[in-house]
Amino acid sequence: MSDAPGPNDAQAEYWEDRSSSWIDSEGWWLTAVAGPFGAAALDRLEAQPGGRYLDIGCGTGPTSIELARRIQPGGVVEGVDISPSMIATAQARAADAGVGGITFRVADVQVAELGDHLLDGVVSQFGVMFFADPTAAFTNVRGGMRPGSNLSFCCWQQLFSNEWMFVPGAAAIGITGWMPEPLADGAPGPFGLCDANRIDTVLDGAGFRDIDILDVRAEVVVPEERIDDAVRSVSRIGAVREQVERFPDQREAIIDAVRSELHDRLDGGHLTLASAAWAVRATA
Ligand SMILES: C[S@@+](CC[C@H](N)C(=O)[O-])C[C@H]1O[C@@H](n2cnc3c(N)ncnc32)[C@H](O)[C@@H]1O
Numbered sequence: 218m219s220d221a222p223g224p225n226d227a228q229a230e231y232w233e234d235r236s237s238s239w240i241d242s243e244g245w246w247l248t249a250v251a252g253p254f255g256a257a258a259l260d261r262l263e264a265q266p267g268g269r270y271l272d273i274g275c276g277t278g279p280t281s282i283e284l285a286r287r288i289q290p291g292g293v294v295e296g297v298d299i300s301p302s303m304i305a306t307a308q309a310r311a312a313d314a315g316v317g318g319i320t321f322r323v324a325d326v327q328v329a330e331l332g333d334h335l336l337d338g339v340v341s342q343f344g345v346m347f348f349a350d351p352t353a354a355f356t357n358v359r360g361g362m363r364p365g366s367n368l369s370f371c372c373w374q375q376l377f378s379n380e381w382m383f384v385p386g387a388a389a390i391g392i393t394g395w396m397p398e399p400l401a402d403g404a405p406g407p408f409g410l411c412d413a414n415r416i417d418t419v420l421d422g423a424g425f426r427d428i429d430i431l432d433v434r435a436e437v438v439v440p441e442e443r444i445d446d447a448v449r450s451v452s453r454i455g456a457v458r459e460q461v462e463r464f465p466d467q468r469e470a471i472i473d474a475v476r477s478e479l480h481d482r483l484d485g486g487h488l489t490l491a492s493a494a495w496a497v498r499a500t501a
Contacts, residue, residue, distance in 0.1 A: 224349040225325045228405055229299045232347075236302035238453040240277060245450035247279055250381060250492065253435040254371040255280055255342035257496040259287070261431075262369040267291035268337035271361065273326045273370070274298055274344015278307030278319075284340060285311070285319040296321045297329060298344070327354035331361030338362070341370035343494075346409035355423035362501035368425060369498045371433070372410040378493035381437040382407070385448075386456030388478035389471045393464045397456070407455070416497055425499035433496045439479070439488040447488070448476045 223229070232239075239246075259280065264270060266288050272281040275296030285294045296319070298304050304321045311319050322329075327348045339358055348354035358368065376383050390396055400406050403415055410416050413430045420428050439447045451457050452472050461468050482488050 223325050224327055224353075225299060225347065225405070228347045228349075229325065232298075232300040233302055235454060236300050236306075238458070239303070240306050242450040242453050243277055243279075245446060249437050249439060249447070251279075251342055254433055254492075254494040254496065257431070257433050258340055258342055258369050258371040259283060261496060261498045262338050262340045262367055264288050264292070264338055264340075268293075269335060270294040271331065271336050271339045271358070272296040272344075273339060273341035273358065274347065275307055275321065276300075276303050276342075276344065278310050278321065280340060280342045281307065281319055281321070282311055282314050282316055285316045289318060291318070293318045293320070295319075297324050297326055299323070299325050299347075327357060329357070331357060334361065334363050336362045336366060338366050339368045339370075343371060343373065343407075345370050346372050346407060346411075347405045348409070349405055351403075351410065351419045352422040355420055355425065359424050359501045364501055366501050367498055368420075368501060369496070371494045371496050372416070373407050374432075374493040374495060375411045376408060378491065380490040381451075381492050382455060384478060384482070384490060385451040385475045386460075388474045389457045389460035392467055392471045392474045393460050395460065395463060397459060410495070413495060416495060420497070420499045425501060427498075427500040429498045431496040431498075433494050435492045435494075437490045437492050439490075441483055441486045441488070444476065444479050444483075444488060447479060448472060451475065 264287050268288050275281045275298050278296050281294050281296035301323045304323045307321045417428050
């Protein structure tokens with residue numbers, strides 16, 4: 218990427234700073250959290266062998282790698298992410314997986330050069346909620362897509378429908394008493410596209426049609442013996458991490474409170490926390 222200031226520099230800095238924690242916790246993310254939603258996004262893409270695809274905000278590449286498998290022989294997928302460390306890990310993961318037809322690039326998808334109507338489809342697993350100007354970003358994405366091709370992504374519904382984020386965050390607030398300033402509606406972040414009406418307005422404004430927004434509900438299920446892994450993972454990213462960073466002296470008390478809250482919710486040897494996302498599909 219060039220050194221000129223970009224519209225999403227704050228997010229670039231945030232994700233690069235969080236990348237090592239994200240990479241450490243991605244086992245939890247992929248197995249316990251993202252699975253059913255990412256699968257819905259990939260299935261609804263209806264990718265075809267031999268096609269050319271883009272994965273927005275690919276992170277360490279799980280969706281790009283799965284998509285590359287689905288589009289052989291002859292298909293190609295490019296995973297794009299704003300964080301260089303995420304892309305370096307994605308490249309290593311793809312090499313380990315031995316999958317062909319896959320490349321990665323560090324870029325801000327809002328302004329990246331995406332070619333002129335060459336893509337046969339675009340997918341994203343929770344990588345589209347962080348744009349400073351979502352309409353500009355999706356307009357740029359549509360410009361890279363062949364008319365009639367599919368955009369398919371998943372994004373979080375509101376916080377209170379996602380107990381897996383809300384419950385640990387609330388336990389941490391119970392210790393520090395500090396309530397983070399709520400982000401403005403639609404501000405870049407995990408809930409940047411949590412309002413289905415806004416998704417519709419943004420995609421319509423970007424020139425997409427046949428916008429189909431599916432309400433997908435799932436559960437994050439953690440067996441009792443994995444609670445400590447869950448505590449570790451939720452403490453390294455998101456709301457609990459913010460609390461720990463702001464109140465380093467209370468780190469242990471915060472983490473103990475999260476652990477105890479999750480233990481209290483065990484039922485029959487399992488912890489079950491609701492999760493909810495939108496699976497969105499639209500036609501370029
Ligand atoms: C929640 S993570 C999801 C990563 C990956 N899709 C997964 O499911 O494992 C969001 C990703 O979006 C990337 N991202 C945020 N803003 C971006 C932008 N403007 N352009 C490209 N990537 C972006 C972040 O660096 C991060 O890797």
